Amino acid sequence: MRQQSARAEDRVVPQPAASLADLVQVRKPRLAPVKPAEDETGVLATLLRTIERLEETLEQETVGLRARAPVDLKDFNNRKTHGLLELTRVMRHLDRGSLTPSVAARLSALRISLEVNQRVVKMHLDAVREVSAIVADAIRDAESDGTYSVSVGRPSQRP
Numbered sequence: 001m002r003q004q005s006a007r008a009e010d011r012v013v014p015q016p017a018a019s020l021a022d023l024v025q026v027r028k029p030r031l032a033p034v035k036p037a038e039d040e041t042g043v044l045a046t047l048l049r050t051i052e053r054l055e056e057t058l059e060q061e062t063v064g065l066r067a068r069a070p071v072d073l074k075d076f077n078n079r080k081t082h083g084l085l086e087l088t089r090v091m092r093h094l095d096r097g098s099l100t101p102s103v104a105a106r107l108s109a110l111r112i113s114l115e116v117n118q119r120v121v122k123m124h125l126d127a128v129r130e131v132s133a134i135v136a137d138a139i140r141d142a143e144s145d146g147t148y149s150v151s152v153g154r155p156s157q158r159p
Helices: 002-011 019-025 042-066 071-090 101-143
Strands: none
Touching: 042 071, 042 101
16 A cells, blocks of 8 residues: 555656646546456556556646646656656566557557657757747847957948
């Protein structure tokens, strides 16, 4: 029982404001969780839990970035990296023939979530680069006294 509460805590994203938590509650409908059948192995159950955690992490980050809420990108990166590592390890122990259609559908949904998240993160990083370039140009212009800059207009005439 203690391990289950620790896992639930792992899914909670530390947030400076409740806005991200509110947004996560108003998320789009997801595929219903797939419960392992009695004949499925522990590997499939672990795979399903791993997929669920990854989907939740991806959704939280995507919703936060789309809402322009403060997001701890380092924390999300660590959580996604850990989840993908866990997914890779589980997949190594899985017999590909034992994938049920429902598990295959969950993997496909995870792939789509990853692609959507990738596009949203890329858009966010492009915006950050653009803003930082604007700020850097403004600082450079404010600090420059024009001594070494190219003059615009007519060249000065010498006597």
